[in-house]
Amino acid sequence: MAQTVLHTADSRGGADHGWLKSYHTFSFAGYYNPERLNFGALRVLNDDRVDGGRGFGEHPHDNMEIISIPLEGSLEHKDSIGNVGVIDPGEIQVMSAGTGIYHAEYNKNKNVPVKFLQIWVFPNKRNVEPRYDQQIIQTAAHPNELVQILSPDKNDxxxxxxxxxxxxxxxxxxxxxxxxxxxxxxxxxxxxxLEGSVSVDGQKLATRDGYGIWDTSAIEITADTDARILLMEVPMEF
Structure with a gap:
């Protein structure tokens, strides 16, 4: 029988630094909940809002797969392996931190906030060469479909x-x-x-709710309103 865990939007941890407002699905920084450490290999799911012209100064990461998905506004990126660029809504960015990488992220715009998801996944290989990539997400061209935006296969x-x-x-x-x-x-x-409300195998979910399910082979998702969703399949043991 399938096992499940429900994390409602209002049960998340949070931080308000004035220029940064962040909701943490799993334990992060000053938020610690021993029952909310991770979901399998999914370690961090942060829902961030950064004021205009502000951002995260240069800081290090290692041995983590780091994914950023802008939802509103534009996120400017710079790292220690020579990448400089802007990630906009409709795009996804990935960084394999591996042996170590420094990066900085800023709201490119001075007058409007940027809202984005910051996601960390434990890797299955340690101390790999750091790498960076970003691509366009094709959901707009495929309404009412689930569009793959990340996989383990570089040719997929x-x-x-x-x-x-x-x-x-x-x-x-x-x-x-x-x-x-x-x-x-x-x-x-x-x-x-991300937006709207859905039912997953009968479990009703509202905006920013999270629902984990395992020990099953498929799930059925029904949109109770117009909705936008993100599905993350990860190993439960790693």
Missing amino acids: QGVWIHQDAWFNMGNLEKDHQVVYNFHKKESGVYVFV
């Missing part, structure tokens, strides 16, 4: 990471149903609702 659709993980996003119209089939029986899927 979307960005890739050093882990048996698959991310999908979808823009669903009210009453539309989709089925997601797990890639591996050892996987779990964490559903995060």
Whole structure:
């Protein structure tokens, strides 16, 4: 029988630094909950809002797969391996920190906030050469479908990471149903609702709710309103 965990939006940890407002699905920085350390290999799911002209100064990471998905505004990136660029809504960025990388992230715009998801996944290989990539997410061209945006295969659709993980996003119209089939029986899927409300195998979820499910092979998702969702399939043991 499938096992599940529900994390409602209002149960998340949070931080308010004035220029930065962040909601933490899992323990992070000053928020610690021993029951919310991770979901399998999914270690961090932060829902960040950064004021105009502000951001995170240069700081280090190592041995972590780091994914950023802008939702509103533009995120400027600079790192120690020579990458400089801007990530906009409709794009995904990935960084394999590996042996170590320094990077900085800023709101490119001075007058409007940037809102983005910061996601960390434990890798299946340690001390790899640091790498960076960003790509366009094709959800707008495929309404009412789940569109793969990340996988373990560098030749597959979307960005890739050093882990048996698959991310999908979808823009669903009210009453539309989709089925997601797990890639591996050892996987779990964490559903995060970006906008609207959905039901996953009958469990109702509202905006910014998260729902993990494992020990099953497929889930059915019904859009109770027009909705936008992110699915993250990760190993439960790693």
